[in-house]
Amino acid sequence: MTDAAALVQERLEKLLADVDPRTADPVDVRGRQYELGLAWVHFPEGYGGLGIAPSHQRTVEMRLAEAGARAIGSREFFGLTMAGPTIVTHGSEELKARLLRRMFTGEDAWCQLFSEPGAGSDLAGLACRAVRDGDEWVITGQKVWNTLAHIADRGMLVARTNPDLPKHKGLTYFALDMHAPGVEVRPLRQITGEAEFNEVYLTEVRVPDADRVGDVGDGWRIAMTTLMNERTTIGGGSGPPGRGSGAIAEAVRIWRDEAHDRSPATKDRLMRLWVEAEALRLTNIRAGLNRKAGNPGPEGSIAKLMFAEVNKRIYELCVDLLGPAAMVGFDYEMRRAENLGLVGAPGSSRKMFLRSRANSIEGGTSEIQRNILGERILGLPGEPRTDKDQPWKDVPRS
Numbered sequence: 196m197t198d199a200a201a202l203v204q205e206r207l208e209k210l211l212a213d214v215d216p217r218t219a220d221p222v223d224v225r226g227r228q229y230e231l232g233l234a235w236v237h238f239p240e241g242y243g244g245l246g247i248a249p250s251h252q253r254t255v256e257m258r259l260a261e262a263g264a265r266a267i268g269s270r271e272f273f274g275l276t277m278a279g280p281t282i283v284t285h286g287s288e289e290l291k292a293r294l295l296r297r298m299f300t301g302e303d304a305w306c307q308l309f310s311e312p313g314a315g316s317d318l319a320g321l322a323c324r325a326v327r328d329g330d331e332w333v334i335t336g337q338k339v340w341n342t343l344a345h346i347a348d349r350g351m352l353v354a355r356t357n358p359d360l361p362k363h364k365g366l367t368y369f370a371l372d373m374h375a376p377g378v379e380v381r382p383l384r385q386i387t388g389e390a391e392f393n394e395v396y397l398t399e400v401r402v403p404d405a406d407r408v409g410d411v412g413d414g415w416r417i418a419m420t421t422l423m424n425e426r427t428t429i430g431g432g433s434g435p436p437g438r439g440s441g442a443i444a445e446a447v448r449i450w451r452d453e454a455h456d457r458s459p460a461t462k463d464r465l466m467r468l469w470v471e472a473e474a475l476r477l478t479n480i481r482a483g484l485n486r487k488a489g490n491p492g493p494e495g496s497i498a499k500l501m502f503a504e505v506n507k508r509i510y511e512l513c514v515d516l517l518g519p520a521a522m523v524g525f526d527y528e529m530r531r532a533e534n535l536g537l538v539g540a541p542g543s544s545r546k547m548f549l550r551s552r553a554n555s556i557e558g559g560t561s562e563i564q565r566n567i568l569g570e571r572i573l574g575l576p577g578e579p580r581t582d583k584d585q586p587w588k589d590v591p592r593s
Contacts, residue, residue: 199245199247199248199251200251200254202245202247203233203236203245203247203251203254203255204254206231206232206233206245207233207254207255207258207259209231210224210227210228210231210233210259211258211262213227214227215262215263216259216262216263216264216265217262217263221264221265221300221301222300222301222302224264224265225299225300225301226296226300228255228259228299229243229295229296229299229300232244232245233245233255234295234299235249235252235275235279235280235283235299236248236249236251236252236255237249237251237252238279238283238295239283242283242291242292242295243279243295243296243299244283268301269343270301270304270343270346271298271299271301271304272343273304273305273306273307273342273343273347273351274298274299274301274303274304274305274349275298275299276424276425277305277307277351277421277424277425278294278298278305278349278351278370278421279295279298279299280420280421280424281351281368281408281417281420281421281424282294282295282298282370282408283295284417284420285368285408285409285413285417285420286370286408286409287405289405290370290405290406290408294349294370298349302348303348303349304343304346304347304348304349305347305348305349305350305351306341306342306343306344306347306349306350306351306373306393307341307342307350307351307421307425308338308341308344308350308351308352308353308371308395309321309338309351309353309418309421309422310338310339310340310341311323311336311337311338311339312337312339315340315560316559316560316562316563318353318418319362319363319366319415320362321336321353321354321355321366322336322355323335323336323337323338323352323353323354323355323397324336324354324355324356324358325354325355325356325367325369325402326356327356327404328401330403330404330405331401331402331403331404332354332356332367332369332401332402332403332404332407333399333400333401333402334352334354334369334371334397334399334400334401334402335397335398335399335400336354336397337394337395337396337397338352338394338395338397339383339392339393339394339395340383340392340393340394340557341380341392341393341394341395342391342392342393342557343391343393344373344380344393344395345380345382345390345393347373348372348373348374349370349371349372349373350370350371350373350395351368351370351371351421352368352369352370352371353366353367353368353369353414353415353417353418354366354367354369354414355367356411356412356414357412360412363415364412364415365412366412366413366414366415366418367407367409367410367411367412367413367414368407368408368409368413368414368417368418369402369406369407369408370406370407370408371400371402371406372402372406375400375401375402376400376401377397377398377399377400377401378395378396378397378400379395379396379397379398380393380394380395381393381394381395381396385550385553386549386552387546387549387550422558422559423496425499425558425559441472442472442505442506442509442510442513442547442551443468443469443472443509445509445513445544445547446465446468446509446512446513446516447465447469449513449516449517449544450462450465450516453516453517453520454516454517455516455517455518455519455520456515456516456518461512461515461516464512465512468505468508468509468512471501471505471508472505472509474501475498475501475502475505478497478498478501479498496559496564496567496568496572497564497568497572499558499559499564500561500564500565500568502554503554503555503561503564504555504561506551506554507551507552507554507555509551510544510547510548510551511548513544513547513548514544514545514548517544517545521544521545521548522545566578
């Protein structure tokens with residue numbers, strides 16, 4: 196056992212001696228986990244980490260799951276996977292001390308406020324304006340496709356603080372209080388029937404300069420930290436059936452229990468997708484091992500791109516395997532899941548077939564990922580760029 200592994204085991208024993216995950220308040224359990232450096236083990240000591248390789252986090256998660264700890268939910272997702280790594284890498288000492296513990300315990304839910312109606316894949320073209328007023332910033336603009344913004348306490352916000360600079364410059368990153376006056380969240384209903392996405396309107400929202408992340412004008416570089424973590428996380432969303440979860444595991448389960456079509460051609464299609472899912476899992480492991488604390492490189496774009504493409508093909512197969520049963524709606528699929536004793540969200544196959552359409556858009560489109568891979572990994576010439584098209588300059592200044 197390495198020194199790092201022994202340290203993790205020692206801290207785990209201490210954690211489980213201090214709190215019982217089965218009976219204690221999850222906030223108390225996760226607060227103690229943070230204090231012992233087991234929140235993000237690769238973060239610095241004092242900020243939820245031990246300064247060791249991120250691979251040791253898996254040991255922590257498995258041990259706590261065995262001890263009955265509550266699984267991480269969607270409420271904590273953006274804080275743990277994106278806001279945390281960004282804040283610990285670029286935030287001030289005061290900001291890290293104030294925000295990291297609360298985001299890990301789940302006391303503060305986070306969302307991401309990047310895309311705008313006129314700046315989706317071209318994030319650098321955003322027009323949301325932040326104007327300094329003493330120790331505050333006055334922010335006005337509109338964001339869209341903001342997952343879970345309707346339940347968020349904080350938002351990762353990028354705004355334009357200098358409209359006279361080229362589009363990749365003059366941006367600044369903020370940790371926005373979603374409860375501040377002037378913040379309005381409007382849910383957007385999607386084809387699954389849910390409303391996990393939102394549009395957010397910011398009308399002269401006053402943000403303390405203490406909630407600024409990094410230097411003024413350094414927002415693009417800081418946003419890249421958030422996006423690379425997002426892509427690495429999304430890319431890790433599929434795995435082989437032996438892991439018992441993920442899209443390919445669902446396809447194998449349907450093949451085994453419910454398949455309408457078990458022809459050799461369909462079996463070959465299933466196995467090809469199994470191989471792709473396994474390659475994706477291993478690619479994501481490689482990206483994770485290459486990741487430094489809070490700031491993975493462009494390798495995450497490989498996993499994100501492949502996850503989007505493979506996930507869509509897997510759920511298309513799930514629907515084909517189910518045959519006519521896939522078309523009868525969520526209520527029927529809920530009853531079928533109950534009758535078969537299946538675990539998971541009712542209507543998952545049909546719902547996820549619809550939901551997977553977004554995989555090649557969210558977190559950076561597949562086209563953007565191919566550009567990143569071509570330019571930053573393969574070294575191909577970049578696309579011609581011009582700063583003559585600067586739509587944000589037409590936005591009235593506050």
